[in-house]
Amino acid sequence: MADATSSLQDTRGPYYGEFGGRFVPEALVAALDELEVEYRSALADPGFVAELERLQREYTGRPSPLTEVERFAEHAGGIRVFLKREDLNHTGSHKINNVLGQALLVKRMGKHRVIAETGAGQHGVATATAAALLDLECVVYMGEEDTERQALNVARMRLLGATVVPVTQGSRTLKDAINEALRDWVANVEDTHYLLGTVTGPHPFPEMVREFHKVIGTEARAQVLERTGRLPDVVAACVGGGSNAMGIFNAFLDDDVRLLGLEAGGEGVASGRHAARFSGGAPGVLHGARSYLLQDEDGQTLPSHSISAGLDYPSVSPIHAWLHDTGRAEYRPVTDTEAMEAFRLLCRTEGIIPAIESAHALAGALVVGRELAAAGRTDAIVLVSLSGRGDKDVATAARWFDVVDEQDIAKAATTEGSSL
Amino acid sequence: MNGAPVPGFSSGRTGERLAALREEGRAALVGYLPVGFPSVERSVEAARALVEAGADVVEIGVPYSDPVMDGPTIQQAVEASLERGARVRDSLRVVEAVAELGVPALVMTYWNPVLRYGVDAFARDLAAAGGAGLITPDLIPDEGAPWLAASDAHDLDRVFLVAPSSTPARLATTAAASRGFVYAASTMGVTGERTRVGAGAQGLVEATRAAGAGFVCVGLGVSTGEQAAQVGRFADGVIVGSALVRPLLGDAPWAQRLDSLRGVVGQLAEGVRTARAAAPHAAQAAGPGGGE
Numbered sequence: 001m002a003d004a005t006s007s008l009q010d011t012r013g014p015y016y017g018e019f020g021g022r023f024v025p026e027a028l029v030a031a032l033d034e035l036e037v038e039y040r041s042a043l044a045d046p047g048f049v050a051e052l053e054r055l056q057r058e059y060t061g062r063p064s065p066l067t068e069v070e071r072f073a074e075h076a077g078g079i080r081v082f083l084k085r086e087d088l089n090h091t092g093s094h095k096i097n098n099v100l101g102q103a104l105l106v107k108r109m110g111k112h113r114v115i116a117e118t119g120a121g122q123h124g125v126a127t128a129t130a131a132a133l134l135d136l137e138c139v140v141y142m143g144e145e146d147t148e149r150q151a152l153n154v155a156r157m158r159l160l161g162a163t164v165v166p167v168t169q170g171s172r173t174l175k176d177a178i179n180e181a182l183r184d185w186v187a188n189v190e191d192t193h194y195l196l197g198t199v200t201g202p203h204p205f206p207e208m209v210r211e212f213h214k215v216i217g218t219e220a221r222a223q224v225l226e227r228t229g230r231l232p233d234v235v236a237a238c239v240g241g242g243s244n245a246m247g248i249f250n251a252f253l254d255d256d257v258r259l260l261g262l263e264a265g266g267e268g269v270a271s272g273r274h275a276a277r278f279s280g281g282a283p284g285v286l287h288g289a290r291s292y293l294l295q296d297e298d299g300q301t302l303p304s305h306s307i308s309a310g311l312d313y314p315s316v317s318p319i320h321a322w323l324h325d326t327g328r329a330e331y332r333p334v335t336d337t338e339a340m341e342a343f344r345l346l347c348r349t350e351g352i353i354p355a356i357e358s359a360h361a362l363a364g365a366l367v368v369g370r371e372l373a374a375a376g377r378t379d380a381i382v383l384v385s386l387s388g389r390g391d392k393d394v395a396t397a398a399r400w401f402d403v404v405d406e407q408d409i410a411k412a413a414t415t416e417g418s419s420l
Numbered sequence: 421m422n423g424a425p426v427p428g429f430s431s432g433r434t435g436e437r438l439a440a441l442r443e444e445g446r447a448a449l450v451g452y453l454p455v456g457f458p459s460v461e462r463s464v465e466a467a468r469a470l471v472e473a474g475a476d477v478v479e480i481g482v483p484y485s486d487p488v489m490d491g492p493t494i495q496q497a498v499e500a501s502l503e504r505g506a507r508v509r510d511s512l513r514v515v516e517a518v519a520e521l522g523v524p525a526l527v528m529t530y531w532n533p534v535l536r537y538g539v540d541a542f543a544r545d546l547a548a549a550g551g552a553g554l555i556t557p558d559l560i561p562d563e564g565a566p567w568l569a570a571s572d573a574h575d576l577d578r579v580f581l582v583a584p585s586s587t588p589a590r591l592a593t594t595a596a597a598s599r600g601f602v603y604a605a606s607t608m609g610v611t612g613e614r615t616r617v618g619a620g621a622q623g624l625v626e627a628t629r630a631a632g633a634g635f636v637c638v639g640l641g642v643s644t645g646e647q648a649a650q651v652g653r654f655a656d657g658v659i660v661g662s663a664l665v666r667p668l669l670g671d672a673p674w675a676q677r678l679d680s681l682r683g684v685v686g687q688l689a690e691g692v693r694t695a696r697a698a699a700p701h702a703a704q705a706a707g708p709g710g711g712e
Binding site for chain 1: 484485486487488489491492495499502507508531532533534535536537557558559560562563580581582583584585586587590594605608609610
């Protein structure tokens, strides 16, 4: 057990090194202060903690399993690969961990309306789910382009009783959905909570979202120890905003374990069409926090690109920015092509269809596994956060691998009430 | 008493103008226009028209990709401005043009463009262009240390915002950090025209003055001469944005759009001039050092 004073785990905001903070309109400061107070008092309240644990167990299905993937690992230099199965959570991804925590806080604060942003739709679905469970009004902002790309998740949210608002401003993607959610929040902060979906934004969001996701790493660390008698050599996770990575990294921050974050390299960092903030961005401020950011020389946010909507975001958690600059974690880009190869491999070798986001982590594991094997470390253990399941990505993948007729996809999508 | 300092509050260049107008018994008309809409050259023309038609202070908006405090009208103009290639440095051209007319030119900017330019470099270039200072909608004083230092070094005003949700303690820290005036958001929300100005605006202005602000101007939702008159009774300045941008949108000939802008500004200018004449007692309530 690391000494409490030197522990990197649970480092408190608002700053993580030179990152984080609260770059927000004054109108939101009172709500952020209230949120911080409520969140800290809730964590100290055994009743709150017990209720959250009960929901995680009985509703989400925690603990999520740890699966060793031997056939997949043969392609990673023959090392051992374990998957932390967040894809098996209710709603199909890690997002539900944070959503249930925040939704319980909303009830505690006496607010009755939640708003959320969503890119791929995973966070929107998770939020709509928790809102239904806890009887909260729910509005989800989603870039118009994403509502078209992810028509199935739009339908899911509506079935759960949420209102989905397509955002037509700006680039019509995730960053614009966040802008619109912030505008809503400024106007309705009295009775509305902004249920932010990732480990970024103004303080206390990064700290709070990490808190609700750290169960991933706590469970995985114990599971790997139990299964193998030791800690993994590498923990790999995809990094969009960075919540699943933060969740699984946190428990290992004070261990001698390599932490590897995989960003969306899109069509390659050199192409300019990517979401690799650490390789292709620079420190700046967006959506309330100072972090790494894709921006032009005037500080205008640059559009990001990834085959995976969930990684398609121009900034990243300030906590990851800090781990990057201190060298505690390393971040590498994975291209669309590399991610889709890893996607195909997991499907064919293990019978698991991963989210394309998670496939970036799998691609990272393949690369680092081969590197370790080449260095003679064939006994190495790599733990991968399988953050979500790939059902939502079936149409994208089918098109990528050309396994169905294009017209059939178009027809199916039209039946969903959208066009491709 | 022209330009007399308000005890405990740093008037700066903009505050001096507000003090002079207070002496005249009226509020200032503070007009916002975005740089580069519909082009950089035309935004300079629009800013000149704004001053000639009666604006006392000009707020020059730096176009930004993620304007979370702005409603649809300003978003539309700013998006078009960026699509046409407007640059942050173009704002300095508009500042020069406004400053030449002898009117305080404040730049309204989200924080990242300034961070990217370099906080001190931007302050230096803004001062060299004759600018009066900055209005920073997404920078609270808590995060503002580099800007507090740069604005001191280059003698610039720094206008921070307060909102109906601000606690008395935050009103006090914001007032203490501000120079020129404090920008009071009349309502919880983003920029845009509203049929009614927030009912809490007067209370917020009074609370902000009580917290130490020498001058308080009110923005968000003011679009008509009548509303300007109403706000001008209790505030040191009436800030108008979307209502000035709207006449510049659309496909009408440019000269016609400029005329529409002058018309709107004229009504607003009339509003701030008649405000206290119609309600002399309210003028007295303008605050410490106000007019008597």
